[in-house]
Each structure stands twice: as C-alpha cells, then as structure tokens.
Amino acid sequence: MRCHKLVAYSVSAAAMVTLVAAGDAWEIKSQNKLVKHCANREGYDVCNIVLDISDTHALCSxxxxxxxxxxxxxxxxxxxxxxxxxxxxxxxxxxxxxxxxxxxxxxxxxxxxxxxxxxxxxxxxxxxxxxxxxxxxxxxxxxxxxxxxxxxxxxxxxxxxxxxxxxxGHMRHEVGHYYFELIVSDREGFGQIFGDVDTAYEKALKNYYARGPLPGWEQSHISAYASAHPAEDWAECFAHYLHMADTLETATAHRLIEQFSEQGDFEQLLLLWDRFSASLNEVNRSLGLSDAYPFVITPIVKNKLRFIHSAIARYVGLQL
Ligand SMILES: [Zn+2]
Ligand SMILES: [Zn+2]
Incomplete structure (x- = not known):
C-alpha cells in the first residue's frame, strides 16, 4: 500500500514475490525470472498467482x-x-x-x-x-x-x-473426507477412537437432524455435528487440525509465537494451540468481537486429533 509495487504469489518459490514490468511479461527481480499472470487475475482479479513465462497453461495450478x-x-x-x-x-x-x-x-x-x-x-x-x-x-x-x-x-x-x-471451515471439513480414504490405513485403530465408520450413514444423518446431537457431545466431540456419524467426526476433527496447524504457522511467521513445525511433536503442538487460541479469544474480546476459536478440546477430542497427526505423519513419511 505504500510502495505501490505489484506483488504476486509464486507456487514454485512458495512465497509472495515483487514484480517489475519486463516488456509484455513480468519479472521476479530476486530470481531473474520472467513470469505471466494467471488468466483469472487478468480477467477477473480473483487470482494472485504467477506462472512461468514458458508455461503453456493460461490458468495457474x-x-x-x-x-x-x-x-x-x-x-x-x-x-x-x-x-x-x-x-x-x-x-x-x-x-x-x-x-x-x-x-x-x-x-x-x-x-x-x-x-x-x-x-x-x-x-x-x-x-x-x-x-x-x-x-x-x-x-x-x-x-x-x-x-x-x-x-x-x-x-x-x-x-x-x-x-x-x-x-x-467448510472446505477443510470436506477435504477431511477426501484424505480419510488416503491416509487412514489403520481402520481398527480408527474404530477404537472414532467409532465404526461403516455405521449406516444415511440413517445416522437422518437421526441427527430429527433428534439433534448426542446428549453430552461436548465431552466426546469437537462440535455437535461431529456426533452425527464417525465419518463426520473425523472430518470435523480434520478441519480443526488444519485450523490449528495453519494458524500456528501464521503466528510463527509473524513472530507471535517462538517456533512451530507441522512435523513436530503433537503434545507440543497442542500446548502451543491451547495458549495461543486463548490469547486470540482474549484479543477478539478486547475488540468487541466473538471468540475466534469457540471450541474446547477435551481429552477425548485430543486423542482424536493425535490420531490425525499420526496418520498424516505416517502417510507423508511413506511418500517422501
Ligand atoms: Zn490462478
Ligand atoms: Zn462431512
């Protein structure tokens, strides 16, 4: 807003970059690299990603x-x-x-x-x-x-x-269903913590909408909806895991917390989250806003989040 330079996101550099005009193209000066805007920036201003000038696609990945x-x-x-x-x-x-x-x-x-x-x-x-x-x-x-x-x-x-x-939140929940098939190889371990994923789905959802959440869900689930079915419980917890990881990563980048690594120890991650989310809520209250993170992570929910942390670590470890 002060220097009026054009900025964009480079997927390959995983960073925001400054652009300078170079004829019909743009140049990332720090990388000596010519790039072009994604067509969704040129036409609609909904994308801030640049592609390599030689990329044959008009749209970014x-x-x-x-x-x-x-x-x-x-x-x-x-x-x-x-x-x-x-x-x-x-x-x-x-x-x-x-x-x-x-x-x-x-x-x-x-x-x-x-x-x-x-x-x-x-x-x-x-x-x-x-x-x-x-x-x-x-x-x-x-x-x-x-x-x-x-x-x-x-x-x-x-x-x-x-x-x-x-x-x-919607998007993080829905990708949870996608990654379930990919990363949960230990179905027995899943069942012990979340319940039987093969429980009749349509019937469970109908039941939830007709009768409401499981009584006492606050102790065992992160949200009322999570009590509808084990698959929904997983997706809700997966979304929360992404909320935590991404927010802590942002807080680290802005030096609000000392350090955080997605691949680190789960207990450390949760401890950081407990402290940081409480501070976030207090800051929001100081501004007269609602709590940023209006949830309570009980010991049962903590166990579910730990299962997700381990499932991701195991899957990624096998792929790398
Ligand atoms: Zn794009
Ligand atoms: Zn769902």
Whole structure:
C-alpha cells in the first residue's frame, strides 16, 4: 500500500514475490525470472498467482482445480467467487505445508481434488437444482456459493445453532473426507477412537437432524455435528487440525509465537494451540468481537486429533 509495487504469489518459490514490468511479461527481480499472470487475475482479479513465462497453461495450478465456477454474467457472483477463491487458497497452502497430495492418482480415486462452486434455485431461478448441499464425493468438493454471502451464512449458522461457520471451515471439513480414504490405513485403530465408520450413514444423518446431537457431545466431540456419524467426526476433527496447524504457522511467521513445525511433536503442538487460541479469544474480546476459536478440546477430542497427526505423519513419511 505504500510502495505501490505489484506483488504476486509464486507456487514454485512458495512465497509472495515483487514484480517489475519486463516488456509484455513480468519479472521476479530476486530470481531473474520472467513470469505471466494467471488468466483469472487478468480477467477477473480473483487470482494472485504467477506462472512461468514458458508455461503453456493460461490458468495457474490452483485455478485449474476448479471444475465449475459460478455464472459470471451475474455481477453478485463475482464477489462470491472471489471469496471462495480466497478460502480455497488458504486451504491449499495449508495442505501443501503438510505435504498432503492434491493430485491423483491416489488410492481409491481416479482423480485428485477439484472444486464445484454451484448455485441452486435459492440464488438462481434458472438452474435445475432446487437445493445444493456442500459436500465431498470422489475428490470433488462441492460448495453452495450462497455460503459466500455473509448474511446467508450467519443466518444459517444461527438457524442450526453452530458456533462457527466459514467458507474455509467448510472446505477443510470436506477435504477431511477426501484424505480419510488416503491416509487412514489403520481402520481398527480408527474404530477404537472414532467409532465404526461403516455405521449406516444415511440413517445416522437422518437421526441427527430429527433428534439433534448426542446428549453430552461436548465431552466426546469437537462440535455437535461431529456426533452425527464417525465419518463426520473425523472430518470435523480434520478441519480443526488444519485450523490449528495453519494458524500456528501464521503466528510463527509473524513472530507471535517462538517456533512451530507441522512435523513436530503433537503434545507440543497442542500446548502451543491451547495458549495461543486463548490469547486470540482474549484479543477478539478486547475488540468487541466473538471468540475466534469457540471450541474446547477435551481429552477425548485430543486423542482424536493425535490420531490425525499420526496418520498424516505416517502417510507423508511413506511418500517422501
Ligand atoms: Zn490462478
Ligand atoms: Zn462431512
């Protein structure tokens, strides 16, 4: 904002870089490298990634993960799409930091991760689908773009009695389902901690919506919804693990905490998180805002997060 230099993100350097004009292209001065903007920056201002000048793609690797984007003939969809892309980038950088794979072929999937940002008749009477739910199937993360509307999302959060509802939270939950198939090889160990993943899913969800969460869920689950089914419990905990890892990484980069390594000891990670999330909540209260992290990690939940930490470490260790 002060020097007015153009900045962008370089995936290969995993860093923000400063650009200077070089004819029709741009140059990353520090690397002596010519680059071009992703087409989604030039046309729509929703992407800040640069590609190597010789790259034959018009879109960057992050934008190429989109299978469906909203109808841009509708002006309100531009802002929705921009918010979705911001959340998606936060999600992906956290996954890359953990060395989790984004692309196929991987066990059980014919394709890697991709995204469908869809509308239903609540936001667009021209589409066929009456109701699109956010979800995951075979690597495809579907997000209803109405979730990018703050008013809609907050209304929905209050309606279903949630403490926290964000685009990033949705995405982190849904990728949890994707990585379950990839990284949980110890299904018996999973069952002992989370419950039987083969429990009838449709019936369990119906039950949850009809009767509400498991009584006393606060002791055994990170959220009410996590008590709906062991697969949902895993996805909720996986999202929390990503919240913790990414927030601590950011806090380290800004020197708010001394040091943190995603690959480090779990007890250390949790200790850092306990202290840091409490401080975050106090800071938010000082500003008159709601708690940034309105959750309690009980000993049972801690065990679930430890299982996720170990599953990621084991999987990544085998791949490297
Ligand atoms: Zn892009
Ligand atoms: Zn789910």
């Amino acid at each position: 992050v934008c190429r993960l989109n299978r469906t984007i909203p109808d841009l003939a509708k002006p309100e969809n531009r802002l929705r799409w921009s918010k979705l892309e911001q959340a998606k980038r936060r999600l992906l950088i956290g996954l890359m930091d953990l060395h989790l794979p984004l692309e196929a072929p991987v066990r059980g999937y014919s394709r890697g991760l991709c995204f469908d940002f869809l509308e239903d008749q609540r936001s667009n009477s021209d589409v066929a689908q009456k109701f699109i739910t956010t979800g995951h199937r075979d690597g495809v993360i579907t997000i209803n773009i109405l979730e990018a509307d703050d008013v809609q999302r907050v209304w929905q959060r209050e309606h279903v009695g949630e403490r926290y509802r964000t685009l990033l």
